[in-house]
């Protein structure tokens with residue numbers, strides 16, 4: 001289905017987990033995006049210029065999961081990639097760039113592709129769900145922001161810091177994009193002691209070990 005696939009992860013621990021999952025597979029390149037949407041957009045653009053011929057770009061890594069949508073250790077496959085803090089604050093609340101007429105904060109995902117990946121992951125021990133994944137420049141750390149995001153983005157499942165940057169770079173080259181995140185923590189009041197990065201990296205590895213079925217068959 002897809003020939004050559006570029007996977008962008010923020011940090012090397014995520015890249016190594018993805019590579020362990022993929023094993024020997026020369027159809028995937030896994031490169032570092034850096035942390036945050038700007039670094040991700042710049043580094044994805046560079047990767048796409050350095051080596052052409054990609055058919056699909058994937059933003060992958062760990063993420064926060066929204067309560068009731070994705071628990072720690074679960075994997076989330078994006079149905080949309082949304083820059084949740086791209087806009088302005090007004091006395092009446094947040095207004096997105098879409099509402100302001102300055103562009104779009106939402107990059108769509110091929111629904112059939114997302115479904116194929118979810119189905120491939122479901123045939124394993126991985127607990128997988130799908131839904132919008134938001135990208136933020138400042139990770140959520142309060143109940144108030146969590147509630148606001150949940151109200152503003154119906155069905156939001158996970159929060160990361162790179163997806164929209166990777167997606168914008170792919171979109172600019174006319175390439176399809178997907179975000180796949182393994183949950184390390186719950187989105188909400190900051191509690192570093194509750195983070196389970198090891199569990200999330202193990203899920204990320206397991207997901208990429210299964211992924212080839214959904215993408216390449």
Ligand SMILES: O=C(O)c1cccc(C(=O)CC[C@H]2O[C@@H](n3cnc4c(=O)[nH]cnc43)[C@H](O)[C@@H]2O)c1
Nearest residue numbers: 010035062063064139140159160161162185187190
């Ligand atoms: O120290 C903290 O309280 C803290 C809270 C949220 C995120 C961080 C990071 O350092 C995240 C960096 C990295 O991990 C991804 N990630 C993981 N969980 C989340 C999250 O709940 N919200 C946003 N991003 C998250 C992110 O994509 C970055 O690559 C520290």
